[in-house]
Amino acid sequence: MYTTGVRTTSLAPMLAENGTAGVARALSEPSWVEVKWDGIRAIGTWAEGRMLLHARRGTDITARYPELTADGAPFLPVADAIVDGEIVAFDVHGRPSFSLLQNRMHLTRPREIEREVVRTPVVYMLFDLLRLDGHDLTGLPLRERRTLLEDVIADLDAPVQIPPVFDDVDAALAASREFGLEGVVVKDPRSRYRPGQRSPSWLKLKHTRMQEVVVVGIRPGKGDRESTLGSLLLAVPEPDRRRLRYVGRVGTGFTDRILRDLLTRLEPLRIDAAPLDGVPVLDASDALWVRPEVVGEVEFANWTPDGVLRHARWRGLRPDKRPDEIVVES
Incomplete structure (x- = not known):
């Protein structure tokens, strides 16, 4: 449920099942492959010119990431939206680092948060759009939600980004291993968004x-x-x-x-x-x-x-x- 006046969301993120490359390749032709970011999942609710962030369990984490939510944060050119993505910290080599993100994810004191914004910057990697200008998009196929998401985010700068989609499972797995990444998530581009459910339409393939x-x-x-x-x-x-x-x-x-x-x-x-x-x-x-x-x-x-x-x-x-x-x- 979503209400613009109170700006709250009770949506739980859709989850991926563990999979194998063989099963993942059979999901679609061509394949739809995304990088598995080593961060924390966050549902973003945009309304009244501000972004609210909620962790997977619904915990309000808005204040922990002021570069995404406070004055001066990226401004979405729409009336309201709900997005799904991953908050990621990168190491000096440009690789996602869950250990670095630990410096941010537990802070609650404003002064400590302000200090770590500079020391440990984050990027909100968006991969789905669940609501747009009063319309529920969860019943649309992933490929259509992605197109709408790209339209919304097109002119925004870091720290909000849309990562690329690849069409070759084996090549994406090999590249993610070479660059020291966690793995990939392979999705059926026809899949609907099922809040709070673990679906075989999304498969995670991990190296470690x-x-x-x-x-x-x-x-x-x-x-x-x-x-x-x-x-x-x-x-x-x-x-x-x-x-x-x-x-x-x-x-x-x-x-x-x-x-x-x-x-x-x-x-x-x-x-x-x-x-x-x-x-x-x-x-x-x-x-x-x-x-x-x-x-x-x-x-x-x-x-x-x-x-x-x-x-x-x-x-x-x-x-x-x-x-x-x-x-x-x-």
């Missing part, structure tokens, strides 16, 4: 295996990390969504700033007993348990036969996800 996880415990740090934490104990929901399954621990990928931030978030969640069964004795021996509320993301090599993440490395927090929204990657 990644898994969303919920933090269930802390193992104290030693040596240089004695004052912070050594590793996090992780879990994913069981298929019935009523219980959690232990999937191992992660102790690498943290900066000093991330360690401090994690401790600040996890300390108030401390509990006396483990919130799940099945944690190996060695991992549980010195664990400090927490309520399973904080969701993060790790990259990993593969799953062990007993369902544990092998060679996990921390990528960052996912405040846009709830524990029950975690999907176990195959």
